[in-house]
Amino acid sequence: MNQNPKVQLNCPIPFQDFDAITLGHGGGGKLTQKLLEEGVFTLLNNDWLMSQGDAANLSLDGEYALSTDSFVVSPIIFPGGTIGDLAVNGTVNDLAVSGAEPKYLTLSFILEEGLSTSEFWEILISIRDACTQAGVMVVSGDTKVVEKGKGDRIFINTTGIGKIHSKARLAMKYIRPGDKIILSGPPARHGIAIMSKRQGLEFETTLTSDTRPLHHICQEMLEKFGDGIRFMRDPTRGGVATVLHDIVRQTKLGIEIHENRLPLENEVAGACEMLGLDPLYVANEGIFVCIADHNISDDCLHTLHSWEYGSQASVIGNIVEEHPGGVLMHSNIGGKRMMPQASGELLPRIC
Amino acid sequence: MKYLDEYRDSALVNKLLRKIRSTVTREWNIMEVCGGQTHGLVRHGILDMLPPKIRMIHGPGCPVCVTPAELIDTAIELSLRSDVILCSYGDMLRVPGNTISLQQARAKGGDIRILYSPLEAVNIARNNPGKEIVFFAVGFETTAPANALSVLQAWQSGLKNYSVLSAHVLVPPAIEAIMSDPETVINGFLAAGHVCTVMGLGEYQPLAQRWKVPIVVTGFEPVDLLEGILMVVTQLEKGEYHLENQYRRVVGKDGNPKAIELVNKVFEHRAREWRGIGEIPVSGLFVREKYKDYDALRKFGEINIQAEKQTECRSGDVMKGKIKPPDCPHFGTKCTPEFPLGAPMVSSEGACAAYYQYTQ
Incomplete structure (x- = not known):
């Protein structure tokens, strides 16, 4: 029995006989059913899931984008989020920067035997909240449990589809010399927030991950500026610098950026100095790089600034x-x- | 950022650059000893802003670069034992030993943890009584006090499962070795600010006098670096050679006596092999007999490690300032950060990697 009162508050019904995930939860029998019905379905309640079919039947028209991503992160719960938000927002944002409005997600868990059910519950709640915030629905899913030592507590895969905006014409091939590079917000928050909790590197910070859905802002940009927006990408692993390198490698053009125009937050800059990291190489989850025609870049900036999380766009x-x-x-x-x-x-560097 | 932005002020930087330009009349080779200074010069784009008569030479002050391949192999060997948790600073992981790196050893199943402080390794030892915890103690005088403290903490609390694999090296013997090379081209030094924060200035004045070479203890920010260069150039142009302290806001004359005492308590000075350079007398810190139970080399006995293979790497000539990285026939061709022939192409503070990233 789980004796932790906090868990009782968060977790009124599910997994009541277990405080950790067991191999049985992935076996397809009663325990799996319990995990799904009392856990996943309770939180992510919709007709597709409740029908418990082998596939979700969707009727779609028009042009759609499809994207998949797997999520492995340590720690699985970190300041400002969990691996659950990341899994939702990660795929949502891959669709968002492709010009699509995300609609449906699939959600697959690989759980390691021994993962505490309270942590799994916390992750499920964050998935529900992220879906609500993004306006997407989980329509199909899967859960497997692997033996202890064969995984790292929890891995999540999400696949999403979204309808592409009619005015979107986004690809690196449209990028031209003279185009402007816009960063929608301050870099490196997510990576630094995660690193501050890694064993051996812990440091005091109030920084939280910037994980969030970006498609509302991306859709507005496309609606207003159409093909003036050449290309967008969210700089996750490898940071902003990696996106810029992807662009120059594929377009065979060059890029110039200005250090004094980077919207760096003081606390992030300080942590990067301490760790010996360059913020442009640190992971992000809530910003995007946008390449725009120079004629509209000021208007783009104006639009971004009207959003709270675009207020520092530059x-x-x-x-x-x-x-x-x-x-x-x-x-x-x-x-x-x-x-x-x-x-x-x-x-991190030594000195 | 307070206390940093002041030293990255472009008006002040330009003022210093103008002064340097108006002072310099001849060609001078100035070595910045510390890898952190190399990093600062590259990161802020200072190398291109200096007048062409000033040639900066990146010295041997990247501890990761000068750690012998044999010691890296020893660390790898230990990390692959099922009873060992090997703890290390981050940038040591990518440097290849004779065959693989610690990063590759981790992929082969080695339990390798990246830490900032050896005291955290002592905690890991306390929490894992069934395991042997080895801290790969790399670095100059700067990191030595914390490593010494970790040994003392383990010793005082009777912890038996903690040891350090000491690869510590010392700056003054390296300057001595560079200057005693008859082919040396170095006219002046920027000494490493953080090392002197610990050790003070005492060891440097005799070096400046003996080798008739200006030495300026210098910080790491653009204003620090340029002021340090200006001070060296001013001495050189006047034909003077003495010790000066640019990094006065941090470095005191006597350093940090408590830290020095800690280091001397745990470590003794002996000759040490520097990767790419060779053996330098009294340039390494080794665990004293009294604390031998905390010395990984003694604790784990003879580890069968091959001596470094002959390579085509000319890192020794680079670190002594005899050639610039691009002068090496393999630079950017056979030797790149992805496929390095030697350590200076690996570490972010390595001279070759700094040049490669800057010029490619």
């Missing part, structure tokens, strides 16, 4: 013909340097 640089394949940074003091590509795992 034109950080532009697309150039010079140094194809390279990202040039103008430093605050007037120096220049080429920004390297991220080389894999982000490792």
Whole structure:
């Protein structure tokens, strides 16, 4: 029996005989049924799920985008979110920056035996809340349980589909020299919030992850500016620098950015100094990079500023013909340097 | 950011640059000893802002770069034992030993944890009595006090399952080694601010006198670096050579006596192999006999490690300032950060990686 009173508050019905996930919860029998009915279905209640069919039947018309992503993060519950929000918002945002309005998600769990049911419940609640905030529905799903040691507590896969905005014409091939690079908000919040809770690197901070859905703002930008928006991408793993490198590699154009135009938050900047990290390489979950025609970049910025989470949006640089394949940074003091590509795992420096 | 923005002020930077330009009349080779300074020069784009007569040479002050391959192999070997948790600073993970890196060892099943402080490793030891916790103690004088403290804490609390694999190196013997090379081209040094924060200035004045070379203890921000360069150039142009302290807001004459005492209590000085450079007398810190139970090298006995293979890497010449990274025939061709021939191409503070990232 779970003796934790906090869990009783959060978790009134489900899994009452278990305080941890067991192999039985993935076996397809009574325990699986209990997990689904008392847990997943209670929170993510809709006709598709409740029909418990093998597939969700959807009737769609028009052009749709389809995207999938798997989520592994440690810790699974962190300041400002859980692996559950991330799994919803991650796929929602991949659709959002593709010009689509996300509608339906599938949700698959791989749970490691021993995961506490209270944590699983907290993750389910965050999934429900993220779905509500994003206006999407989970219409199909799956749960598997693996033996202890064969997973890392919980892995989540989500696949989503969304209707593409009629005015969207987004692809790297539309990017031209002279286009402006807009960053929708301050970088590195998510990565720093996660890192502040990793064992061995813990530090005191009030920073929380910026995980959130971005499609409302993206849809408004497309509605207003149509094909003036050339390309959008959310800079998750590898950070803003990795998105910029993807762009120059594929377009064979160059990029120039200005350090003094980066909307850096003081606390993030301080944590990055302490850890020896460059904020442009740290992961984000709630911002996007937008490449826009220079004629409309001021209007784009104006639109972004009208949203709370776009209030710090900034034109950080532009697309150039010079140094194809390279990202040039103008430093605050007037120096220049080429920004390297991220080389894999982000490792704090020694001094 | 308070206390940082002041030292990244572009008006002040330009003023210093103008002063440097008006002071310099001849070509000078200045070595910044510390990897953190190399990083600052590159990150802020300072190298291109300096007059062409000033050539900055990136010294051996990246502890990750100079840690011998054999010690990395030892760390890897230990990490792969089922009873060992190996703890390390982050940037050590990517550096290859003779065959693989710690990052690859982790993929092979090694329990390797990235930490900021060895004291956290002591905590891990307390919480895992069934495991041996080894901290890979890399770094210059800057990181040595915390590592010494971790040994003392473990010793005082009777903890038996903690040890350090010491790869500590010392700056003054490296400066001595560079200057005693008859082919040296170095005219002046920016000494490492953080190292002197711990150790003070005492060891540097004799070096400046003996080798007739200006040494300026310097910080890491643009204003620090440029002021340090200006101070070195001013001495050189006047034909002077003495020790100066640019980093006065942090470095005191005597350093941090308590930290020095800790280091001396736990470690003794002996000759140490520097990767790419070779053996430098009295340049390493080794765990004293009294604390031998906390010395991973003694604790785990002989570990069968091959000596470093002959490589085509010319990192030694780079770190001594004899060649610039692009002068190496393998730079950017056979040797890149993804496929490094030597450590300076791996670490973010390594001279070759800094050049590669800056120029590619």
